[in-house]
Amino acid sequence: MPGLLPVEQAQERLLALASPVEPETLPIEEAAGRWLAEDVAARRTQPAADLSAMDGYAIRFAECPGPWTVVGESAAGSPLERYVEPGEAARIFTGAPMPEGADTVMVQEEAARDGDTLRMDGKGPSGVGGNVRRKGRDFAERDVLLAAGTKLTPPALALAIAGGHGALPVGRAIRVALISTGDELVPPGQPTDTAQLPASNGPMLAAQLDGLPVKIDDIGIVPDTREALAKALDAASDADIIVTIGGASVGDHDLVRPALRAAGADIDFWRIAMKPGKPLMGGRLGEAIVLGLPGNPASAFVTAKLFLEPLIAHLSGAGDPLSRFRPAPLAADLPAIGKRAEYLRGRWRDGAVEALTQQSSASLAALAEAELLIHRPAGSAAARAGDTVDILPLA
Known part of the structure; x- marks a missing residue:
């Protein structure tokens, strides 16, 4: 679609705007x-020494099948402090150090003991070193x-x-400033009239980032004026990432881009070939990365999942910051799509996935019901039940 940046290119450009923060x-x-x-x-x-992998008796395999004289005991944290001579054995427990001189463990289920006399009552160890965890088997000193x-x-x-x-x-933890824009927004829990909406996106995004190494500074609700936006951007100047929510489209009241430019921001990209989330914007303001998310809840959530979360991971030093989709079978048919990649809210059904009926970017009820995103690349042909699609689990 002319003028729209593909998702993968937008992600690449966003991550290229900054390097990982200091450790x-x-x-x-x-x-x-x-x-x-x-x-x-x-x-x-x-292990720091050869250890027994089983409860049983430490023996010298050369004397198999015995008999042996039991001369002591080795337990985890309390090794046998003597050499096991030919014809001798030591009672040993899982995780205990192998006594010097012993090379194999006979499991207790195959041992017959009468006083200190031990005989084998079974098939016995498979060979030298049987039932022994060798020193350094997990890792050795200086291994990465x-x-x-x-x-x-x-x-x-x-x-x-x-x-x-x-x-x-x-x-270190990434400082994220959240700025919710819109004259129609009121704080959660306050009464609303027919022209107003509770401001849900800020708390939703803060909860979405919970578990990531972030420090959230919620600047709050900002009216649709350049003066108010300029003040909010100034309040967020210490952030590593400034996230604006809403006001990034093309309407008369969409003032985020003009306010950012007036503040000296460099807008790297705006408008992405994706649905939901086309008005996404990315750039820099001073030392901070600016990410302008759409105001509709599903759009804000999906773009935060695909752009904000990877950006935080990148700044935190992640080797592979991008969200990784995985294949899953479809439970129901999907129609062909146009020139924008689609990220359908979906759910599991009988081991397969299906798109929810309601895909409006304004629908919070459908977003709350969603268990996953179904990715349909731009220009995808119709898909049939049983076909494989790429999904991103949401929990």
Whole structure:
């Protein structure tokens, strides 16, 4: 569509507007959800010694099938402090260090013990090293455990801790200023007349960003005047990202672009070949990135999902900041679409996905019902039930 920028190009240009922010070092219990600013290497070996993988008896495989004399016990945190000689065995428990001299674990289900005399009562270990977790099997000292740009999920945090780390270098929290524009808006919970609307987009976006490393500054509701917008933009000048909501279209009261230009902003792009969300705008104002979202709720939500969330991840140091769609089968037919990519609000049905009936960008009821977005590239032909489409889960 002439004059409209494809979504992928707009995402690329938006992320190119700024580099990741400066890192900070956080205690590991505070680093969850952040992205690593540097590679994290192991400071220790895991396991640090050969360990038993099962409850049983540590033996020398050369003497299999025994018998052996049980000479002691090795438990996790309490190893046997003696050498296991030929003809000897040690009681051992899962996670316990292998005694020196022993090389294999016979599981207790295949052991017959009479006092200190041990015999094998079963098939026995498969070979030398059976049921043993070898030293360094998980990782060795100086191995790179996590690469820069990795998101610190709970398993990633556990890996870093196991590697000997108590603090990690991560991108700092991103400062996001939210500016809701419109004479028709009133604060949540206040009475409205027929010309007014509760201002839901700001709280919705703040909740949408919950769980990302952000500090939200909600500038509040701004009337449709250049003076009020100029004051709001000045109040947001310390932000890394300034998000305006509404006022970015072409109507007489859509004053965000003129106000931004008057404040010295450089508008990099405006109007995207997507539905919903065509009036999306991106640029810079001083050191901040400006992202102008449409005012309709579904448009604001979808564009925040596809542009604002990846931008935050990029500034935080994510190695792969863009949202990743995945394939799923269709539960019902979809018509062909035109020259704009579509992001249909949808849901699961019997292991497949279907678009909701209501796709109006103003419909909050349908948005609240949506479990996923169905991506239909520009110019897509009609799709039939059973065809594969790309989806982005919303939870």
